[in-house]
Amino acid sequence: MSAPPLLAVEGLSCRFGGLLALNNVSLAVQEGEIFGLIGPNGAGKTTLFNAISALTTPSSGQVLWRGQPIRHPRPDRLSRLGLARTFQNLRLFDSLSVRDNVLVGLHRFAASPLAAGLLGTAGVRRRQRQLEQRALELLALVGLEDGADLAAASLPYGERRRLELARALATEPRLLLLDEPAAGMNPAEKNDLCELIRAIRDRFDLTVMIIEHHVPLMMRLCDRLAVLNFGERIALGTPEVVRHDPKVIEAYLGSPR
Ligand SMILES: Nc1ncnc2c1ncn2[C@@H]1O[C@H](COP(=O)(O)OP(=O)(O)OP(=O)(O)O)[C@@H](O)[C@H]1O
Ligand SMILES: [Mg+2]
Incomplete structure (x- = not known):
């Protein structure tokens, strides 16, 4: 079957x-x-x-x-x-940086309070660095790696659309x-x-x-x-x-x- x-x-x-x-x-x-x-x-x-x-x-x-x-x-x-989606009317966090918009999509992979207790501060920091690295990889994939620190609102329209795509991909x-x-x-x-x-x-x-x-x-x-x-x-x-x-x-x- x-x-x-x-x-x-x-x-x-x-x-x-x-x-x-x-x-x-x-x-x-x-x-x-x-x-x-x-x-x-x-x-x-x-x-x-x-x-x-x-x-x-x-x-x-x-x-x-x-x-x-x-x-x-x-x-x-x-x-x-x-399941992930993007919207006809963009739904970005305008005041956040481009990188942070992708990190929002990655949040479910962040250390939970329980895991943080087990990992300790150094472990949590390492996890955060891994997520930031992952965000940059996704931004590179959609051609936005150079704008990671810009506010999302400052991007031209076509780039904002690609940012939304990167954020959706972040949820795997x-x-x-x-x-x-x-x-x-x-x-x-x-x-x-x-x-x-x-x-x-x-x-x-x-x-x-x-x-x-x-x-x-x-x-x-x-x-x-x-x-x-x-x-x-x-x-x-x-x-x-x-x-x-x-x-x-x-x-x-x-x-x-
Ligand atoms: N929440 C809602 N309340 C009332 N009517 C709605 C709602 N959402 C959509 N509609 C109506 O349902 C119909 C279909 O809308 P929809 O947005 O799904 O069309 P669409 O195919 O995506 O159109 P477009 O190509 O313009 O985006 C439209 O007549 C729209 O006005
Ligand atoms: Mg529509």
Whole structure:
């Protein structure tokens, strides 16, 4: 029997008052995949990420992690399971340094009060140095090692996006959810980010779910994609399949008269 998918969404619906933001959406993401989520504005993409990461409670349906329903999901529990995400509207600690923003992501590896008692002061200091070293390695990976001491707020927008990526990676996720990580970047920066995401997937053996509006870029980056429109999953498959799906063409171009 084949292993269950890393993540599966089954019959997920999310209602906000009279609006059905997600309508009975199902999909499964296999370990190691780069899985894309596309669709027009307001299609429900971020809502799907919010439901997966326990920031929104679905009206019905469930989310499975390696075949098991996630019971009483809470963002901190999901982080321990191995789920990390970035946000469409960046959520950095602006007044903290770039390095400290990554250290926030590393906090669960810091010495607990109990471990600190066992390690002693020298041990705690050594652990802290290791974490700082790890933060610098992650910053180097996203090309931000020179800005480690700057305030996060002082970085240009594209670099702030990469910082959020480094912070998400710090939690050592198995599944990384990226909500429009290339928003506000120019075409060259978007291409670089694409390469970086692929390199990160390969290096950490990660699974990635990504939302991005630039369809040609998604077609190049993703192994498979799902297309949402008005809360419904209207297509699912390889870029080749999705590209030629009449429903997708209609959603993006409007129905032919
Ligand atoms: N907390 C909420 N309360 C009420 N309505 C909401 C809430 N969150 C999302 N919505 C609505 O649900 C719909 C889907 O929103 P969502 O943010 O998931 O879309 P999206 O596909 O991510 O769009 P975009 O590409 O613009 O980011 C929209 O109509 C939005 O206004
Ligand atoms: Mg969104």
